[in-house]
Amino acid sequence: MIPEVFGRVGILFTLAIAFPMLPIMVSFLLYQLKIRPENPNPIKLATYECGVEAEGSSWGQFNARYYLFALGFVIFDVEVIFLYPWAVEHQELALTVLWKAVLFIGILLLGLVYAWRKRALEWR
Amino acid sequence: MTDIFGQTLNLNYVLLLPEIVLLIFSMLVIGIDAFKRQLNISGNVPVGLALAGLVVALTLSILQVNMDEDFARLIQVDSFTSFFRILFIAITLVLIVGSHEYIEKSVSHVGEFYGLLLLATVGAMLMASARELLTAYLAIELLSFSLYIAVSLARSDRRSGEASLKYVLLGGVASASLLYGLSMIYGVTGATQYHEISAVLSAGDTGLTTPLLLGLVLIIVGLGFKASAVPFHMWTPDAYEGAPIPVTAFLSATSKAATIALFLRWFGGPLLPIASDWQFILSGVAVATMVVGNLVALQQVNIKRLLAYSSIGQMGYMLMAIVAVGSGFGSDATSAVLVHLAGYIITNLLVFISVTHFFNQTGQEEITSFKGLAQSNPYLALMITAGLFSLAGMPLLVGFFTKFILFQAVVSAGHLGLVTVAVVASTVSLYYYLMVVRQMYLYEPEDGTEQWRLSLTGYVTTLALFVSLVVFGLWGTPLYAAADAAAAGMF
Numbered sequence: 001m002i003p004e005v006f007g008r009v010g011i012l013f014t015l016a017i018a019f020p021m022l023p024i025m026v027s028f029l030l031y032q033l034k035i036r037p038e039n040p041n042p043i044k045l046a047t048y049e050c051g052v053e054a055e056g057s058s059w060g061q062f063n064a065r066y067y068l069f070a071l072g073f074v075i076f077d078v079e080v081i082f083l084y085p086w087a088v089e090h091q092e093l094a095l096t097v098l099w100k101a102v103l104f105i106g107i108l109l110l111g112l113v114y115a116w117r118k119r120a121l122e123w124r
Numbered sequence: 125m126t127d128i129f130g131q132t133l134n135l136n137y138v139l140l141l142p143e144i145v146l147l148i149f150s151m152l153v154i155g156i157d158a159f160k161r162q163l164n165i166s167g168n169v170p171v172g173l174a175l176a177g178l179v180v181a182l183t184l185s186i187l188q189v190n191m192d193e194d195f196a197r198l199i200q201v202d203s204f205t206s207f208f209r210i211l212f213i214a215i216t217l218v219l220i221v222g223s224h225e226y227i228e229k230s231v232s233h234v235g236e237f238y239g240l241l242l243l244a245t246v247g248a249m250l251m252a253s254a255r256e257l258l259t260a261y262l263a264i265e266l267l268s269f270s271l272y273i274a275v276s277l278a279r280s281d282r283r284s285g286e287a288s289l290k291y292v293l294l295g296g297v298a299s300a301s302l303l304y305g306l307s308m309i310y311g312v313t314g315a316t317q318y319h320e321i322s323a324v325l326s327a328g329d330t331g332l333t334t335p336l337l338l339g340l341v342l343i344i345v346g347l348g349f350k351a352s353a354v355p356f357h358m359w360t361p362d363a364y365e366g367a368p369i370p371v372t373a374f375l376s377a378t379s380k381a382a383t384i385a386l387f388l389r390w391f392g393g394p395l396l397p398i399a400s401d402w403q404f405i406l407s408g409v410a411v412a413t414m415v416v417g418n419l420v421a422l423q424q425v426n427i428k429r430l431l432a433y434s435s436i437g438q439m440g441y442m443l444m445a446i447v448a449v450g451s452g453f454g455s456d457a458t459s460a461v462l463v464h465l466a467g468y469i470i471t472n473l474l475v476f477i478s479v480t481h482f483f484n485q486t487g488q489e490e491i492t493s494f495k496g497l498a499q500s501n502p503y504l505a506l507m508i509t510a511g512l513f514s515l516a517g518m519p520l521l522v523g524f525f526t527k528f529i530l531f532q533a534v535v536s537a538g539h540l541g542l543v544t545v546a547v548v549a550s551t552v553s554l555y556y557y558l559m560v561v562r563q564m565y566l567y568e569p570e571d572g573t574e575q576w577r578l579s580l581t582g583y584v585t586t587l588a589l590f591v592s593l594v595v596f597g598l599w600g601t602p603l604y605a606a607a608d609a610a611a612a613g614m615f
Binding site for chain 2: 110113114117118
């Protein structure tokens with residue numbers, strides 16, 4: 001049973017590698033066969049970054065404030081992930097499970113109140 | 125009994141009351157601290173609430189001593205759990221009473237600090253009581269995350285942030301390794317319940333030796349990090365040095381004891397059928413830990429670093445007994461480890477609380493700053509000396525009795541070589557403990573012989589610990605009986 005499961009993962013892994021590699025290899029092959037033209041220019045060679053030209057090093061420093069907000073965001077992100085399966089199934093589940101979901105949201109709410117009291121939500 | 129998804133689960137919340145009480149009180153402490161300006165409360169409320177929560181939880185734990193029941197097949201409340209619950213709550217209680225002056229003076233964010241200590245205690249209690257791999261993992265993370273933050277809370281000490289960063293980065297790697305190891309064990313056995321894993325592994329060859337071995341190695345790496353076993357000990361001296369002293373004490377007592385509890389639960393339970401696979405790995409780790417811990421301690425100049433290496437050495441002795449658990453001497457070796465753990469913790473708390481009060485007075489933590497303490501505060505010098513002698517295993521003190529029981533259990537399991545190393549290592553350890561004693565008794569104080577006193581709570585806690593040090597050293601029966609009952613629950 002286990003080799004079979006790992007085999008499926010193996011197929012996925014192979015596909016995941018083949019999918020981006022294939023166009024690159026085909027393009028290279030077509031160039032070698034002199035079928036594809038090669039006319040590079042600076043705009044064509046630029047890294048695509050949402051249409052905005054990339055500038056400076058990616059190792060630059062960011063304001064630590066961003067991380068605080070990102071952490072706050074992650075809390076609610078994870079909340080959605082946990083509540084989604086519950087929301088899908090909640091008609092099948094007993095009423096006690098509703099109170100457990102309320103408890104879960106309540107604990108997260110405590111976290112939000114704490115972050116608010118500690119002024120983590122203000123941009124200083 | 126409640127039926128959920130076709131499984132009959134025991135959802136008796138009474139079993140978890142000590143943990144629930146501590147959680148509620150930790151939330152209260154942190155919450156009240158966040159609203160302290162609106163509520164206009166005095167600074168004593170957080171410490172009072174924390175102590176109240178601990179006392180209630182301790183009472184509830186004592187009431188549950190004779191239980192043997194599981195909660196939702198995730199938590200087992202048996203005598204082993206009760207032993208560790210009482211131990212962990214007592215450690216936090218003694219630490220807070222013994223060093224609240226230090227915490228108020230030298231720790232930033234006092235409210236959060238108490239809340240985090242309570243949360244870490246809950247994590248440690250759950251580590252000892254889990255009967256399922258993922259619950260145990262979550263408990264480890266609860267303990268570790270609380271401590272990552274607590275380590276960084278030393279006020280105006282730049283080493284604190286560095287210590288926390290090192291601890292959190294290396295701790296993250298160790299957790300990843302542990303989790304990967306657990307996934308290997310799950311992949312091989314198809315179970316996360318301890319007793320199911322044990323059943324699958326003792327049923328015979330699974331035909332998957334390589335993933336099983338890989339899983340074992342990864343688990344030993346992950347747990348070895350938490351226990352600061354050599355060669356995964358690199359974070360220990362830095363984290364110990366930078367952390368506030370009560371947190372250092374907590375790291376060396378609760379964190380280590382919880383890891384040993386998990387070692388006993390895992391290697392004496394689900395992984396026992398494959399003992400021959402892990403025994404030689406753990407023997408190697410134990411020998412390296414005893415030798416390196418005790419030898420590197422010789423050249424330390426900072427008392428916290430010295431105690432860090434001393435605690436590494438002590439962990440080596442206990443890992444050695446886990447090897448003995450694998451040789452079929454489960455309940456003897458387990459009760460020996462529990463006795464040694466209790467003795468080690470009493471002793472370590474005495475030393476750390478004494479050092480905390482020394483730091484409160486002098487603001488120094490170099491070993492040379494202890495010069496002439498025997499003249500400026502003979503009481504404290506006596507306490508530190510007793511603690512260090514007990515750590516070295518001198519007779520009449522609890523350290524001798526527990527070490528004797530431990531070594532005897534390992535010898536009767538047939539690991540004479542390991543015990544030889546341990547005896548040599550513990551002789552070496554006497555030298556560096558005496559270095560501190562020498563500074564206190566053989567030198568004149570540098571800045572005059574001005575006498576100073578401890579606070580009342582300082583006297584009470586150190587005296588209580590000193591008395592138990594001597595009483596258990598001379599009459600260890602109660603300690604041994606408790607450990608025996610706890611071990612009997614497991615095997």
